Amino acid sequence: MTKIEINNVSMNFEVEESSTSALHKIYLHLEDGEFVSIIGPSGCGKSTLIDIIAGLKKPTQGTVIVGNREVTGPGPDLGIVFQDYSLFPWMTAYENLRFAIEHTNENLEPKEIVEKSKKYLDIVGLSKFANKFPNTLSGGMRQRLAIARMFATDPKVFLMDEPFGALDALNRVHMQDLLIYLWSRGDKRETTLYVTHDVDEAILLSDRIVVMTPSPGQIKEIIDIKFERPRCRNDIVKCAEYIRLRSNLLSLLNEEMLDALAEQEKHMRDLV
Numbered sequence: 001m002t003k004i005e006i007n008n009v010s011m012n013f014e015v016e017e018s019s020t021s022a023l024h025k026i027y028l029h030l031e032d033g034e035f036v037s038i039i040g041p042s043g044c045g046k047s048t049l050i051d052i053i054a055g056l057k058k059p060t061q062g063t064v065i066v067g068n069r070e071v072t073g074p075g076p077d078l079g080i081v082f083q084d085y086s087l088f089p090w091m092t093a094y095e096n097l098r099f100a101i102e103h104t105n106e107n108l109e110p111k112e113i114v115e116k117s118k119k120y121l122d123i124v125g126l127s128k129f130a131n132k133f134p135n136t137l138s139g140g141m142r143q144r145l146a147i148a149r150m151f152a153t154d155p156k157v158f159l160m161d162e163p164f165g166a167l168d169a170l171n172r173v174h175m176q177d178l179l180i181y182l183w184s185r186g187d188k189r190e191t192t193l194y195v196t197h198d199v200d201e202a203i204l205l206s207d208r209i210v211v212m213t214p215s216p217g218q219i220k221e222i223i224d225i226k227f228e229r230p231r232c233r234n235d236i237v238k239c240a241e242y243i244r245l246r247s248n249l250l251s252l253l254n255e256e257m258l259d260a261l262a263e264q265e266k267h268m269r270d271l272v
């Protein structure tokens, strides 16, 4: 059972004289196998929350529990796709994958590691680019490589921070389908926290969508998405319920964006 429990988490960043409150009293529980998306304005603390769950940042207040473990540092059961991909620039695409597989699954034979690395490169359509270094790949290819790396390590929890942001529309659709396929392979679904700016993507993928307020990020609303799975994108977009959900989400986000923009404008006026 891999539940995620975020209990009363707040995060302040103290840099020199100034303090930024990035998250304020976040309380969110994900059930085993649940797919939850987070959506909210830029700077509302989405990546900070992912880093805290991954054990890469310690919250100023509150606790995170993954499975039965209180998170105090990074663990192998968590698979992460970072917003900036975080690939090793000195390793080829193949070596990036092999390294991740080797270090998260010490029981595999060398032959199995090679096979698995190749299989996941193939799954994301990068076999031809196995020997390329990340700086010679396009943004979308780097993103696909980061996604392959996460899947290849068989994590119990997926933490994904705008993983498809740099993909063109066609690749995005392909990767969304692949994600859902890998998420629900076998009879076990992996607990997933997924950050996106894309309302349609959030509805298609999620069991629940968490809408956040601008800085300091707080949970504004949590919306249940009850469409049966498997979901067919061409069918659900025609449902009245889809149109209602989409417009509700967009107006919630618009309120937040307008507040954030007004705040930013006031700050700029104070500066000049």
Ligand SMILES: Nc1ncnc2c1ncn2[C@@H]1O[C@H](COP(=O)(O)OP(=O)(O)OP(=O)(O)O)[C@@H](O)[C@H]1O
Pocket (backbone or CB within 6 Å): 013, 014, 015, 020, 021, 022, 041, 042, 043, 044, 045, 046, 047, 048, 049, 083, 215
């Ligand atoms: N290491 C840090 N030091 C100081 N402030 C930070 C640090 N990391 C993040 N912040 C601040 O915390 C807030 C939340 O940042 P975060 O990156 O989590 O936002 P986000 O919701 O992921 O934004 P985006 O949608 O643009 O990716 C911002 O105000 C940011 O400036």
Ligand SMILES: [Mg+2]
Pocket (backbone or CB within 6 Å): 046, 047, 048, 083, 161
């Ligand atoms: Mg972010």
